[in-house]
Amino acid sequence: MKAADVRHILDTIGDLFPDAHCELNHKNAFELTIAVLLSAQCTDATVNKVTVDLFQKYQTPLDYVSVPLEELENDIRRIGLFRNKAKHIQNLCSILIERYGGEVPQAHDQLVTLPGVGRKTANVVVSNAFGVPAIAVDTHVERVAKRLALAGWDDSVLEVEKKLMKAVPREEWTLTHHRLIFFGRYHCKAQNPACPVCPLLDVCREGKKRMKTAAIRKTKTEAGATKKLEMKKRMG
Numbered sequence: 001m002k003a004a005d006v007r008h009i010l011d012t013i014g015d016l017f018p019d020a021h022c023e024l025n026h027k028n029a030f031e032l033t034i035a036v037l038l039s040a041q042c043t044d045a046t047v048n049k050v051t052v053d054l055f056q057k058y059q060t061p062l063d064y065v066s067v068p069l070e071e072l073e074n075d076i077r078r079i080g081l082f083r084n085k086a087k088h089i090q091n092l093c094s095i096l097i098e099r100y101g102g103e104v105p106q107a108h109d110q111l112v113t114l115p116g117v118g119r120k121t122a123n124v125v126v127s128n129a130f131g132v133p134a135i136a137v138d139t140h141v142e143r144v145a146k147r148l149a150l151a152g153w154d155d156s157v158l159e160v161e162k163k164l165m166k167a168v169p170r171e172e173w174t175l176t177h178h179r180l181i182f183f184g185r186y187h188c189k190a191q192n193p194a195c196p197v198c199p200l201l202d203v204c205r206e207g208k209k210r211m212k213t214a215a216i217r218k219t220k221t222e223a224g225a226t227k228k229l230e231m232k233k234r235m236g
């Protein structure tokens with residue numbers, strides 16, 4: 001894609017969501033790491049409801065490893081895959097205590113070695129907690145990137161990330177990550193995206209396809225209605 005087309009996409013999404021930001025509530029890098037870990041296959045809204053009490057009860061890695069696993073499981077029961085996530089959290093906290101003095105490491109290659117922390121989580125943490133430019137590819141970012149041809153339909157998550165990093169200026173990586181999430185979460189949804197009013201319809205292959213299909217369906221419906229009306233007139 002030409003640089004001018006990428007700029008058009010970034011500016012348009014920026015106009016729509018100028019204040020896009022991380023919607024996971026947190027006060028520090030440690031809370032953010034826990035929140036992102038919990039958010040896998042779960043909405044940010046649900047995570048925020050759980051962490052209101054969770055972050056009051058558990059404020060340090062030591063707090064998490066000082067309770068029975070069953071107690072932590074019960075505290076995050078409303079989160080999907082809560083049993084596995086509880087294990088990951090306790091193992092992660094043990095490593096933070098043993099290797100990093102109870103602090104979340106700032107290096108990406110160290111973060112991804114922690115239990116339950118994949119590349120996406122590490123990218124979110126380094127960019128939001130430590131100010132390191134990064135693009136974390138979640139389901140929203142992946143969907144939007146592919147629909148707007150910023151990535152290929154068959155690209156893996158890592159390939160999508162690499163193509164976005166190449167296309168987007170480095171100093172805009174983190175902001176673009178947030179804006180793509182907002183665009184995908186509130187506008188270009190997986191089901192029923194707002195194609196008819198989308199300012200990027202002209203460059204969106206998915207939107208053009210959907211609008212064409214909708215137009216054909218409308219034409220067929222109108223033709224069917226006209227045919228029925230004519231038949232009624234003949235019979236009447």
